[in-house]
Amino acid sequence: MTDILVIGAGMAGLICAQQLSKTGYSVLVVDKSRGVGGRLATRRLYETRADHGACYLKPQGELFRDLINLLCDRHILEVWTDTVYEFTTHTGLSTPQNRSPRYVAPLGMSAIAKFLAQDLNILLNQRAIGLHLTPENHWRVTLESSNEELTAKALVIAIPAPQALTLLTPLAGRDLNPALLENLNSVEYYPCISVMSGYPTTSQLPDWKAVTFVDNEILGWIGLDSSKRHQAPQPVFVVQSNASFAQLHLDSPDLQPTGQQMLECAAKVFNLPWLNSPEWMQVHRWRYAFPRSPWPEKVLAFDTTAPLVCCGDWCGGNLVEGAMLSGLAASEKINQHLDQLIPANVNFFKDFV
Known part of the structure; x- marks a missing residue:
């Protein structure tokens, strides 16, 4: 069990995870790639x-x-x-x-992402292939390579919208409003x-x-x-x-x-x-x-019994800067649903140690 599970270790996911982690939440980041960064990519x-x-x-x-x-x-x-x-x-x-x-x-x-990833708990080479809500109103996430299951109180999905849509579509109906998934589907x-x-x-x-x-x-x-x-x-x-x-x-x-x-x-x-x-x-x-065709707001939040927020460069659409702002907004949204450990008006970067 962890407080917050973040799927995706690009700019948005790392910023969100750092903000939440530094204020006392237990956070786990999962990414399908061999390294962190997403499009902050160096070969x-x-x-x-x-x-x-x-x-x-x-x-x-x-x-x-x-x-x-x-x-x-x-x-x-x-x-x-x-x-x-x-x-x-x-x-x-x-x-x-x-x-x-x-x-x-x-x-x-990629050095930017490595800096933002410091001190975070990150699982690489792990693709999330299944989500479901438990009777205790927690998120359970299934990983492809190990078939392992992770459990969290809140979920942040920080991957491209089409990939998020694939992950969330099986929940349409009982756990998710299908109309809300159309918001994801509109992002190209x-x-x-x-x-x-x-x-x-x-x-x-x-x-x-x-x-x-x-x-x-x-x-x-x-x-x-x-x-x-x-x-x-x-x-x-x-x-x-x-x-x-x-x-x-x-x-x-x-x-x-x-x-x-x-x-x-x-x-x-x-x-x-x-x-x-x-x-x-x-x-x-x-x-x-x-x-x-980006989503016009900084995050896409779902009305679920356990907090669920999607973020990324497709929220606002301004590439790396937009991804950063989206990650910060996602951390604020999750914080509002949990213990509200993050004080208002915190300048994350000036306080980064």
Whole structure:
């Protein structure tokens, strides 16, 4: 038995779990992946790293700035660039009028999640496959790999809305109002395909660090990922597709040809033929990359006999910052239903030890 079970160890789940844990609740986090972070994803390969999920952080609100300041103080984040160029078919490469700092983690964006995961009780490689309410009005969660069952007074589901819908649909009727599940069903995502590629140290690198494509039929973004590292052993680029191209190839059994097509396009756009001939290349698909039609509120709470709250970047839709705000809101909602251990108006990040 634990007070709160959090399914999902991305930004929203970790923030929620930390807030609840630091105020006295017993919290257990479960995630199907090998590591924490969700789209704060970094892959170790060929003696280097590449951020194939969220590529940088650009704060907008005060709370997210507090988090970024905290991470900068801990030497986890630093400013990468204040200029992300734009590329259009007709005008080519142009400098944006408004510049603002983009923050990155030299050790990889997953370092943010590892910092937020410290001191938490986390079970990795554990997929939740079943939920039900016990006669004592507790949540019982079944795990796939071990067929183990976990019990909690309250449940937070911090995973993409379609995955949450799959988990909750069997409860429709007796335990959940089916109409409320339609709220989850209304959330849609754009997919994305990310390519990580490494090149010889003799490559003539471009002047830019990052470029957004406005109207390219294949590409959405490209970044010189190795420029984030303090001592990068070789040039590394991360190329991300646009949503329509990703949708065409999302279910391809072999994504290597798709990745090669993306590099060919980038090589042609920038007139850099060597981009098409990397020393190595890896491709990753993100089925739930960017919320297309997000839920308009910070959380989606269910009227159940035991507290149940869903959160994530799809609540509000502002990517990593939205996920953080959603995780905080979820912790507040759960706290209201339990012992109300969290005092009002606590600045979580300034008090983080």
